[in-house]
Amino acid sequence: MQEKKNFGKKGLTKKSENIAKWYSDVVLRADLADYSEVKGSMIIxxxxxxxxxxxxxxxxxxxxxxxxxxxxxxxxxxxxxxxxxxxxxxxxxxxxxxxxxxxxxxxxxxxxxxxxxxxxxxxxxxxxxxxxxxxxxxxxxxxxxxxxxxxxxxxxxxxxxxxxxxxxxxxxxxxxxxxxxxxxxxxxxxxxxxxxxxxxxxxxxxxxxxxxxxxxxxxxxxxxxxxxxxxxxxxxxxxxxxxxxxxxxxxxxxxxxxxxxxxxxxxxxxxxxxxxxxGDDSGLILPPKVADPQVVILVIADKEKIQSEKIKKYAQKIYEKLNKNGLRVKLDIDLKYSLGYRINEWEIKGVPLRIEIGQKELKGKKIKFVRRDTFSQSLVFVEDLIIKTKSLLDQIQKDLFAKSEKIKRDLTVEVNTYQEFRKISQAQKVFIRAFWCEDKKCEEKIKQETKFSTRVLEMNKVKENLKGKCVHCGKPAKRKWLFAQAY
The missing domain is CATH 3.30.930.10 (Bira Bifunctional Protein; Domain 2)
Structure with missing residues (x-):
């Protein structure tokens, strides 16, 4: 882990193709951590x-x-x-x-x-x-x-x-x-x-x-x-x-x-x-409750310098309004880089909500919002700025939790036989819920043969007194445990 790697500014490994490489890419590109000169230790x-x-x-x-x-x-x-x-x-x-x-x-x-x-x-x-x-x-x-x-x-x-x-x-x-x-x-x-x-x-x-x-x-x-x-x-x-x-x-x-x-x-x-x-193929996604900033305001440059200054001042007012209402906000007025580059960087860093302010927003009464998790866009009236921003952040938080619940649900399967257990464990990595006799010898054999270890007996199943058979040895078992491969 002490070796440094060079990462270009274009693209990340696809999460679905190589989650390990994708993860390393995101940790580095989102500026969460870096490798250090000490074996196995990182710089946060x-x-x-x-x-x-x-x-x-x-x-x-x-x-x-x-x-x-x-x-x-x-x-x-x-x-x-x-x-x-x-x-x-x-x-x-x-x-x-x-x-x-x-x-x-x-x-x-x-x-x-x-x-x-x-x-x-x-x-x-x-x-x-x-x-x-x-x-x-x-x-x-x-x-x-x-x-x-x-x-x-x-x-x-x-x-x-x-x-x-x-x-x-x-x-x-x-x-x-x-x-x-x-x-x-x-x-x-x-x-x-x-x-x-x-x-x-x-x-x-x-x-x-x-x-x-x-x-x-x-x-x-x-x-x-x-x-x-x-x-x-x-x-x-x-x-x-x-x-x-x-x-x-x-x-x-x-x-x-x-x-x-x-x-x-x-x-x-x-x-x-x-x-x-x-996270997704575009980088990190942070839940609004832990994100800092929660909102990034991107100033879009105008060809005329005078207009660009007016846009900056308008963006500053929007920033101050959000900031005064307890939101964590970043104002990006760094026009040295292209808009595309700046959008890409903030997406990689996972900021939940993006506001874009340019000539169109300066003249009109609406502001463009872009959600990081879905990339969906919406136009918001300036007078609704605070209530809409807070509403969107709340919705992002809820949607991310729902997505996590779906991952958990979709990647958990129940099995009744060891044949099923082995077949599933060889085909894919999932959480397997199965009866286990709670004998450590069975536990060790399952781990040796499948690389799946017991994770937990869920709290709502601790008092269960069911009539089942151990998925491995067939002896009587009263409770179903979760098994999985672990980091």
Whole structure:
């Protein structure tokens, strides 16, 4: 991923022909990210970081509303802390980046660059928590994470990425379960309401859950090529970590108890999902709720300089009117480039709505609007400018969500036999819903034979008690799980 590539200004790879190449083209051409000199790590450019800032703004507000406070823990984690939780260490071992030298000397104990913060945080929680009065403890940190991935892909899988990780400690287990489910709901709502994406939400299998967790909940996105993208997770840790790190408190009867914990996170990987689901052959398409700008005003030059100046002034008034009404607007008056070039650039960058202002608009009472998602055009009376702009942006947001729902629906199939399962898995990438006996041996064989892994047991199917047969072994099965190939 460290190699730079040259991209011309003409054309993008067609999404339907090669989604992987198309994705790389769009990430670079839309100025979301660039390759760096560090293996597997990317540079997040201002356009990409603006999306991440929106994620931060929305989620941080939600966290604070629920009395979750921000903090920051060190990037360097002493190796002995990771070794304390063996399952946790085994889960991350191949991805660890270890510092053995510093200050020109070999360190007496290696430091691990943070793959996640459970271990260093929980050692400290043991010092902070003594009484039931210290609970619940609820914190979050926005930080970078290092996981030494072998195969990297901008946003989707990188050696270094940004995320938020929430950690809570509770007196009783029911509170921890409730917290883990609340965090899951925040993520689900964020994807639906802001990213205009309809995800699958559910429980991970024992094999696929977070190392050391009691239960892992996941948000899974259905990508148009039929692959799954794990886009956020929430973990009920039970008292597993509190016992390992000796976190304890005295209850109101002076009895020593181990508390129950949760951890949950969402990363810049979410941006990759956004690009893959909504983008088209012309580039990025951003949902209005996360787009900045939401509207771009393009000034169309006139042959006469005096007229061009008048058009600019008129466009400036339109800009100010929209801006005063709380819309995020960009005024493009850079006439050094042709109109076609400028339109092409803004389309690649995915701005939801384009307004074109030239001599015709200056003389008349109507303004030309162009939607990025459908390229449909409409003429709007100036007096209806604000109400029509907001209405169009709302409609784009709704239409993008509906498109995501259709992708999910069209790329999910139900099967009853392993013959069907194998036939479909060989023919195309889709989500397969099927009965599974929940034996990890069956799960492993399905993955070996088809490359399809369990994604989730959907939340609305957790309490199901059906009479079915495992799609692989034929043993009794009560619930249908989702399977897919994953990024």
């Amino acid at each position: 450019k201002p356009n990409g970081y603006a999306i991440w800032e929106k994620v931060q703004t929305v989620l941080d507000k939600k966290f604070k509303q629920n009395d979750i406070k921000n903090c920051y823990f060190p990037l360097l984690i002493p190796n002995h802390l990771l070794k304390k939780e063996k399952k946790h260490l085994q889960g991350f071992s191949p991805e660890l980046a270890v510092v053995t030298y510093a200050g020109g000397e070999k360190l007496s104990e290696p430091y691990v660059l943070r793959p996640t913060s459970e271990t260093i945080m929980y050692k400290t929680f043991a010092d902070w928590i003594h009484s039931y009065r210290d609970l619940p403890l609820k914190i979050n940190q926005w930080c970078n994470v290092i996981r030494w991935e072998k195969r990297t892909y901008p946003f989707l899988r990188t050696t270094e990425f940004l995320w938020q990780e929430g950690h809570t400690v509770h007196q009783i287990e029911q509170e921890a379960i409730k917290m883990a489910l609340e965090a899951l709901k925040w993520y689900e709502d964020f994807y639906k309401d802001y990213f205009a994406i309809s995800p699958y939400v559910g429980i991970k299998s024992e094999q696929e859950k977070f190392a050391g967790a009691k239960t892992t909940y996941s948000v899974e996105l259905v990508i148009p090529n039929g692959k799954a993208l794990q886009a956020a997770t929430s973990h009920n840790l039970g008292d597993n970590f509190s016992k390992v790190f000796d976190i304890s408190f005295l209850d109101n009867k002076e009895k020593k108890c181990h508390p129950f914990q949760t951890s949950w996170g969402l990363s810049t990987r979410s941006i990759g999902g956004l690009v893959l689901i909504h």
